[in-house]
Amino acid sequence: MSSRSSTVQRLGRSFFARHTLYVARGLIGANLVRIVDGERLSGVVVETEAYRGRRDPASHAYPGVTKRNEVMFGEPGHAYVYFIYGFHYCLNFTTEPSRSAGAVLIRALEPREGLGSMMKNRGTRETTEVASGPAKLTQALRIDLSLNGTDVVKSKELFLEKGTRPSRVLRTTRVGVTKGKSLKWRFLVEGSSFVSKGRPALPESITTSGAA
DNA sequence: GCAAAGATCGGCT
DNA sequence: GCCGATCTTTGCA
Numbered sequence: 001m002s003s004r005s006s007t008v009q010r011l012g013r014s015f016f017a018r019h020t021l022y023v024a025r026g027l028i029g030a031n032l033v034r035i036v037d038g039e040r041l042s043g044v045v046v047e048t049e050a051y052r053g054r055r056d057p058a059s060h061a062y063p064g065v066t067k068r069n070e071v072m073f074g075e076p077g078h079a080y081v082y083f084i085y086g087f088h089y090c091l092n093f094t095t096e097p098s099r100s101a102g103a104v105l106i107r108a109l110e111p112r113e114g115l116g117s118m119m120k121n122r123g124t125r126e127t128t129e130v131a132s133g134p135a136k137l138t139q140a141l142r143i144d145l146s147l148n149g150t151d152v153v154k155s156k157e158l159f160l161e162k163g164t165r166p167s168r169v170l171r172t173t174r175v176g177v178t179k180g181k182s183l184k185w186r187f188l189v190e191g192s193s194f195v196s197k198g199r200p201a202l203p204e205s206i207t208t209s210g211a212a
Numbered sequence: 213g214c215a216a217a218g219a220t221c222g223g224c225t
Numbered sequence: 226g227c228c229g230a231t232c233t234t235t236g237c238a
Binding site for chain 2: 049051058059060082084085086087088090092105107133134135136174175176177178196
């Protein structure tokens with residue numbers, strides 16, 4: 001309530017202009033902030049997935065530049081929002097230098113500020129149901145295609161603040177993809193009850209055996 | 213021009 | 226555990 005934004009450091013361009021896997025891991029623990037009608041809605045990122053370019057068959061950027069995915073090839077630090085399954089929006093942040101495709105999908109948040117509004121947006125009273133999935137959090141934060149391409153380094157309505165990285169971050173395979181299944185490009189906070197539960201996660205192997 | 217799959221969620225069996 | 230809702234993008238004719 002009294003934490004002053006002047007003391008909080010925002011994630012800058014250089015944070016995003018790196019290898020997508022580093023950004024995906026680095027975003028765990030950051031505070032995602034969305035301003036709606038002057039109110040701060042926010043949550044700590046507890047789950048992410050990395051999507052790369054031409055060599056990642058699960059990525060939207062795999063076929064090359066199209067109208068839908070062009071943001072992924074642009075300047076790092078922009079929001080890439082897409083519509084999926086006729087119902088849902090998903091939020092990503094672009095990575096890698098310009099021309100090189102990459103994005104990190106935000107899969108789950110631990111709610112922080114504006115919980116009442118987020119619950120209302122979601123139609124639930126369970127805190128663990130507010131943002132425990134990629135399409136759930138966009139609904140909670142009222143994110144849609146109008147925010148596609150937003151520069152989150154400069155934006156006043158959607159941005160990221162530096163947080164504390166949790167001590168235990170697990171690395172597993174991505175959820176919901178049919179290609180590139182063996183790649184362990186999903187990161188999540190160990191033991192968090194705010195991560196997505198869309199699929200029965202395989203035993204969260206901390207070992208790297210079998211990593212492709 | 214048409215068909216099929218898709219980085220999901222929620223409800224029902 | 227399975228299925229339906231609903232629409233954008235892509236691939237192929």
